[in-house]
Amino acid sequence: MDIIDLHCDTISVLGEKNENLYSNSGHFDILRASEAGLILQFFALFTMPADRNSALRHTLRLAEKYLSQLDKYDDYLYPVKTAGDINNSTENHKIGCLLHLEGAECLGKDIAVLEILYRLGLRSIGLTWNHRNLLADGIGESNGGGISDKGKEMIQAMDQMGIILDLAHISEKAYFEALEHYNRPVIVSHANARQLCPHRRNLTDEQLRALARHGGIVGVNQVSDFVAVEKPSLDKFIDHIIYISELIGVEHVALGSDFDGADDIVLKGVQDYKNLPAKMRERGFSEDEIRKILSENAGRTIKSII
Numbered sequence: 001m002d003i004i005d006l007h008c009d010t011i012s013v014l015g016e017k018n019e020n021l022y023s024n025s026g027h028f029d030i031l032r033a034s035e036a037g038l039i040l041q042f043f044a045l046f047t048m049p050a051d052r053n054s055a056l057r058h059t060l061r062l063a064e065k066y067l068s069q070l071d072k073y074d075d076y077l078y079p080v081k082t083a084g085d086i087n088n089s090t091e092n093h094k095i096g097c098l099l100h101l102e103g104a105e106c107l108g109k110d111i112a113v114l115e116i117l118y119r120l121g122l123r124s125i126g127l128t129w130n131h132r133n134l135l136a137d138g139i140g141e142s143n144g145g146g147i148s149d150k151g152k153e154m155i156q157a158m159d160q161m162g163i164i165l166d167l168a169h170i171s172e173k174a175y176f177e178a179l180e181h182y183n184r185p186v187i188v189s190h191a192n193a194r195q196l197c198p199h200r201r202n203l204t205d206e207q208l209r210a211l212a213r214h215g216g217i218v219g220v221n222q223v224s225d226f227v228a229v230e231k232p233s234l235d236k237f238i239d240h241i242i243y244i245s246e247l248i249g250v251e252h253v254a255l256g257s258d259f260d261g262a263d264d265i266v267l268k269g270v271q272d273y274k275n276l277p278a279k280m281r282e283r284g285f286s287e288d289e290i291r292k293i294l295s296e297n298a299g300r301t302i303k304s305i306i
């Protein structure tokens with residue numbers, strides 16, 4: 001079954017281990033992803049916020065890693081830059097790759113840098129990781145503020161250019177403000193329901209309802225700490241899918257694994273996505289609902305933005 005996944009950190013990990021995308025020791029590689037039915041994967045570029053002065057250099061190095069892997073394995077991968085590119089995946093039997101920036105420190109407050117990264121293929125941005133930057137506050141700031149004036153300008157530029165706004169990691173105040181400044185559907189690429197697991201990165205019911213009102217989607221996340229305080233499991237991961245579907249509708253649910261973003265996740269890696277449809281059937285999802293959650297909701301949302 002076709003699968004779209006909204007978040008992985010594999011590019012950063014490849015650089016550290018000197019491994020490649022075709023086959024590696026992490027959670028995600030081409031061999032296992034193709035077998036599992038992946039048609040589109042978001043690839044995050046992540047820089048520690050403390051490295052603000054070197055953030056752009058570090059981001060460009062990661063972008064080079066991403067682009068060179070796409071070149072090297074172009075029999076299996078292709079870049080997704082326009083809405084039309086998404087349909088190609090079924091025809092060319094390749095995995096579409098969408099370039100994402102996790103924490104926008106490297107932009108400073110300079111829209112010209114955004115334009116350059118757009119030319120490199122960047123189509124999705126989370127303004128912050130857990131910390132504060134020039135654009136907005138992250139969820140890790142104890143007195144989390146909202147979005148700065150420059151942040152609002154950046155969001156408007158993203159809106160005009162057709163860059164996806166990802167609200168994972170942002171402070172609660174900034175989350176609600178961002179929804180008012182971006183006219184397209186937003187995504188929360190990797191988070192779960194705080195009602196089931198009280199992690200700060202998970203979304204409150206109020207956040208989930210606001211997301212649905214703005215036509216957005218949340219990528220349900222596999223990181224054990226976000227799934228359950230006690231005994232995280234695949235079943236408890238599906239509990240989040242059920243809870244969010246019942247609260248705001250199945251149309252707003254997608255997948256955002258966080259492969260290679262944490263050591264402890266409830267699947268062993270992308271290969272285990274193969275088993276997800278059967279597990280969801282057992283829990284009462286219809287074929288139509290499974291298709292929506294695994295790929296159609298994400299496909300619809302991405303197409304309406306890029």
Ligand SMILES: [Zn+2]
Nearest residue numbers: 102169190261
């Ligand atoms: Zn993250």
